[in-house]
Amino acid sequence: MLAAAHGGPALAVTTIAGLLAVRSELDATDAVLVTAAVLTGQLTIGWGNDLRDLPRDRAVGRTDKPLVTGDLPVLWVVVALGATAVACMALSAAVGWRSALVNVVLGAGAGHAYNLGLKATWWSWAPYACAFGTLPSVVTLAGPDPAWAPAWMTAAGALLGVGAHLLNTLPDLDDDERTGVRGLPHRIGATPSRVLAAVLLGGASVAAVLGPAGSPPAWAWAALALAVALAAVTLVTRGRTPFRAAVAVALLDVVLLVAAG
Known part of the structure; x- marks a missing residue:
């Protein structure tokens, strides 16, 4: 199940x-x-x-x-x-x-x-x-006190979501094409999808670090560097590994939010 x-x-x-x-x-x-x-x-x-x-x-x-x-x-x-x-x-x-x-x-x-x-x-x-x-x-x-999340947090989530979509679809591109499924990744191709996903994931991490009020602490910059490295992993790996890297970036970004308070 x-x-x-x-x-x-x-x-x-x-x-x-x-x-x-x-x-x-x-x-x-x-x-x-x-x-x-x-x-x-x-x-x-x-x-x-x-x-x-x-x-x-x-x-x-x-x-x-x-x-x-x-x-x-x-x-x-x-x-x-x-x-x-x-x-x-x-x-x-x-x-x-x-x-x-x-x-x-x-x-x-x-x-x-x-x-x-x-x-x-x-x-x-x-x-x-x-x-x-x-x-x-x-x-x-x-x-x-019900309120919408800050715009930067919403943007970070949206960027993560689209990046994850692009990477999650890549292993199934051929099977999807054979059965008539042609979403954005199928239409722009595997390599552009991979590059776009890396950019989006990196952008989400930047938003998570720079979005909160005040100057980011040193550890936040280190976390950003790790997130960017994970985003780069999506460019050089195949199979489900790029999607797993995207999930790791998402979790790292949330940890940044929690630690920032």
Whole structure:
């Protein structure tokens, strides 16, 4: 079930949300509720993706997906998707309608919009920019004084999201082309996608260091150098390694935010 839900990315996004919640003014209960709301939303996106892609995955002979190999019954995933969607809405509502709308509509909703068609268009990047860009606001809107996250934080999240999208798609470019999926990475090509992703990830890190008020401390500059190095890794590696590097950059940027207070 976790494999069909794209467990790695789902847990990475949830970890980011959890760290942001720790940084915020939320009490312990609300921090747990917000993190759980994000997790359930991410699980629905993953399961929805594999259900939607099942015919295409079978056509190209994917052997790394349990729905395709038959190791996981389709009915199980359908039931889990429905139950988790209800849980996502309930958990989101528990921390306030503002945060709930952002998480359900702009977060999980953007992911499902990608699954249901945007992934095959020039606009394949938009759901990632929307979901990652609004993730900090899911937390800040759940606080005692609900407010949108600062613009620089939203920008950093959006840049990270688009960069991750570009890199996550690269290993599947050929299979996607064979089944009619042509998002932004397919249309601009592998090398431009890789270069653009590195630039976006670097930009997100710069925003995370320079965005907070005051002069960045020395350790922040060191962290920025590490993030830029990880972004460079995406240019020289293949397979899933570039996407893992993107996730590492995202987590490093969130640590920067938490440490900066």
